[in-house]
Amino acid sequence: MSGNGFILRLDMVAKSFREPTGLLRVLDGMTLGVRPGEIVLVQGPSGSGKTTMLQIAGCLLRADAGRVEIQGKELNSARDAERTEARQRHLGFVFQHFHLIEALTARENTILGLRLKRQPLDAKRVDEVLTLLGMANKAAKLPRDLSGGEKQRVAFARALVGKPGLLLADEPTSQLDSHAAEAVAGQIRFCVREYGCAALIATHDARLHGVADRVCTIREGRFDE
């Protein structure tokens, strides 16, 4: 962890996109810090910049201005290789549409998460994560044989198996019914506690407020905590 105690720090981050109608300023001097073990929810209307903020925080997109620090290291201006390495070492991703590989079982998708992080296969760890997420008995199933909630749990297992310092999740409950969304909310809290990682979650879903340590709302490209 860095000296300031943040696992993620966004400092005066700005991002604009060129649109046919002109320059669209999505983030305008956004500042945010996330500490280990903290669950931060980011909410805002569609098009407010939640996903852009996650992309920048995940070193998937470069900000036009500002600093992006992960574990105290500035990465916005770093080389691509350094940014990839930071993603492999410190970050776990959960996507809105899961993006599981349909040809691989739940267990194999989880193992792939380890492989892409350049970590050796740790079967015990894989089984442990799947068990914690209640997927041990469905580890051999293909995604097509799983419900939306189960797919989401596999996506969490894939993100958590590499022991990331920060979990970045985009609308993790948008594809789920009420029951499944509540289960996922509980699991996020459980996993964060169990693994000691932080979570930054972009969502519209008020059902997740209960698990959050902080809820930030994006307004006009800035946070209104």
Added chain:
Amino acid sequence: MLAKTAIRMLLHERSKYVGVVIGVAMALFLVLLQSGFYFGFRRDITVVGDSFDADLWISQRAFLAFDYVAHFDDLSYFQALSDADVSYAMPVVVEWSRVRRLPDGAIDDGQIIGLDLNSGLKVDLGTDQKLDVASLLAVPGNVLVDEKHLPRLGVSKFGETGVEIRGLNANVVGVMRGKKLFSTACLIATDLDNARRFLGLKANQITFVAVKCRHRADLWKVRSRLQARLPEQRVWTAKEFHDLTQSYWTKLTGIGPVLSLSAGLAALVGFLTVLLTFAHLTAEKLPVYAAMKAMGASTAELSGIVLLQIAVVFGLGCLVAIAGVLLTLAALASTTISVVLTPGTAAAGVGLMAFCSLAAGLRALSKLARVEPAEAFKT
């Protein structure tokens, strides 16, 4: 893990990839077969001339191809033989003739070739090693025929009158293997005197002289000397003689461009099948690939997945194509259709299709290279 992922993805959507396997297989099958037909045709064009262990050939002065001949005096044969650097010379008679098959009187075409098998110059007639061909063909009326034409000539037994050439009975006493002409005519080989008798030529008339030079003799010098001595004839090196006939027929029939075009179109079909399928399936999975990139996969690793899938599909296509070609070759073996497919030609065909498949995969690879990991959060 990535190799396993690539194979599992392939198997998971096998119904989509079966089309590519069939496309590659059909393309390679056609490329190999068209090449085989082309090289078979080329071989058959010069199969007779190439059977002689000759260094030089003497023909009529104005000469288009082996199959269009005029006869000349055998003085040129003796003049060739008198050269100090000539070891052997063989007078040869060649002429087309109608052949009547005896069972039903039907008329067929034949190319009669008369040889002096005691000249010392070697000729490979594709006959049984144990057969004393020179003695056998010295008997009036005895002939050898191309093995593949035997059923068509209606010959069921050797040694008996089998066919009639210009009203004279010919006894088929054996067969020649691998001596099928490029046309539908049957090659009929016999002794020089027999050939002259069948063709109604005079006793001193010949069509060619095949010449074998002494070891280490300068062929070009011998050729020049003979040419100077034989102003009414034309002296060729064996390669010139071979190339002249081959290029005459390949150009005249246009078979080279026709078969090359067919093979090219087949390769294009294979190329397009791989290109469209892999580009489509890769585009379909771009969000997943973007997610893998976001999680740490490199473009090279993702490209490796697609390349391995192309390699597997190509390999399966090759196996199907080669099995198809082998079955076709077996089916054609007893027919008069010639297919010459050497390991080199097969390797070139497989290499061409491998190149096409790889080139076709470039579109999918460029999609992978361009996909931004950030896309995973949008789609």
